[in-house]
Amino acid sequence: MATGELIELRAGVVPAPRPKRVKIGTIVRHVVLVGFMLIILVPLAWVLLLSIKSIPDAYRPGFWPEQFDFSHYSYAINNIPTLARNMLNSVLVTTCTVVLTTICAVLGGYALVHLTLKGRAVVLALLVASLFFPTRVTSLIAIFETQRALGLINTTVGLILPYVTLNLALSVFIMRGIFEQISHELVDAAKIDGAGAWRTLFSVLLPLTRNGIVVVIIVNFVTAWGEYLLGVTLTNDQEVRTLPVVLAGAFGGMGQWAWPRIAAVYVMAIAPGMAAFALTQRWYMRGLQEGALKY
């Protein structure tokens, strides 16, 4: 193919050293890239700015307010009756979901790569199939039925069970990709030293998979923190709902729901994800390089 020919061509020709100067193409490229960065950042800057505008400024068109007002955050927490509760609900559901999914993914990924399993192919095929099937939408009616049978309709904790599956297949594949980067010799060496399957995982392999685990945690955190469809279907009362479900139902009006106040709620809703990402991005990027993207 073309690539093969190119390699042969290269063998005969020594590339000339290129002169070092900034080319017009480079400048154009950076201008376009900065344009894209602005497209990403401006909407977020807008909502951040909206949350610190005075109320008259918020209802007047224009980006920059004449007067700032930083009280919307405390106002929202103190005066939107269920808000603190909704935040707690989100924290509870997200934490449990992330912990459970990560445990599943680590154990599952490890077993699928480093342990002998009869029927591994069946499990893998099922997990892959679930990625290409609109599971989330199609299974909704029966999940509602199951949750009702378990007495978990309109409860916050009940959401955890279906939330775990949202990214389960993906998480198992991420961990599988990470475990595949670890040589089998290392696992064999641990076995020879007398370590069982569990010891091998916890004392030998787990420290090596840290970056991948960060990727799994971030991916699941983002999904669980913002989940809407199951939340709106399986809960009814505002006090058992999670933050995004309440926020999606809110519409800028007057009083508690004045625009800058819900913008403040919005900023509080997206802040944890950003903070978590900012703190862990080093490992996250490395995890992506180590095979999290190669499923």
Added chain:
Amino acid sequence: MASTALVRRGAATGRAAVFLSHTGNWVFLIPTLFFFIGWQVYPIFRVLWMSFTDYHFLRREPAQWVGFLNYTNALADPLLLTGLLRAVTFTALFLPGMIFVPMLLAIMVDRVSHPTLATTYRLILLIPAVIPGPLIFVLWKWLYNFNIGPIDYLLIQTGVVTQQTAPQWLGNPSLVLPAIALMEVWWGLGYHTMFYLAGLAAIPKELFEAARVDGANELSLFWHITLPRLRPILLVLVVLRFGTAMAVIDEYLILGGFNRALPTYTWTVYMWDEAFQIGDWFQGYAAAIGWIGAATMLVVVAGLFWVFRNRD
């Protein structure tokens, strides 16, 4: 040397013990399988069973088996057919932007040689990826807002439209799907760019150098080196995004609501409406709608695999 001997000794232990230890390995998969089967595999087949009954959630009478009645009714239901067509329209609007914009962006980011700049670009690109989808939709619902949204404000300021002709992005049937597609491209920009960057990093740089020496221009470099090497990633992205685009629901519920005249009322919203809102919650019929939508998708996904099959 010593290790091989030990491995051999290990292999020599009784077959029964080996089998037992292998069965024990399944313990590691129990948590995954518990959730996966309980909340994904079982519900899908349970919904399949429901779709053959006249199950109404709010009725007292037990469900009766009705065979293919729900399916024949649904396939003659103009609302479902329109809903499927609307989902296809949205997919067609959304896929090209979702595939090609990040590809171009990735090629540009990949060429950035300055390490700090390259990292900064990557980090900014990933910001939307760490905001959960539904919160993105809430943000864009506000951005598109007629009164306070900055998009109409910008258009008025630049003189593209006036206060009177400013578009109602989410209220206008011909604008709402492109508006949502644009939002999706924005949301996926960073995530998909990272996918392509991973693929680009795997292409040996010498290939480009050699081709340049040979006098190849940028376009033929892209066509003969970059594109063929990115094909596996392209396939994964097209198939995965096709699936999400056809089965979009959160976006429509948050940005469109239950207005049947709006193109956001697709098969997914119709299914939800029928199962959890209209009348006495005819979930048997809704289940049939769900499976028809899923089956349509599967057929096209299979077609995509065929189109992208390895011809070498």
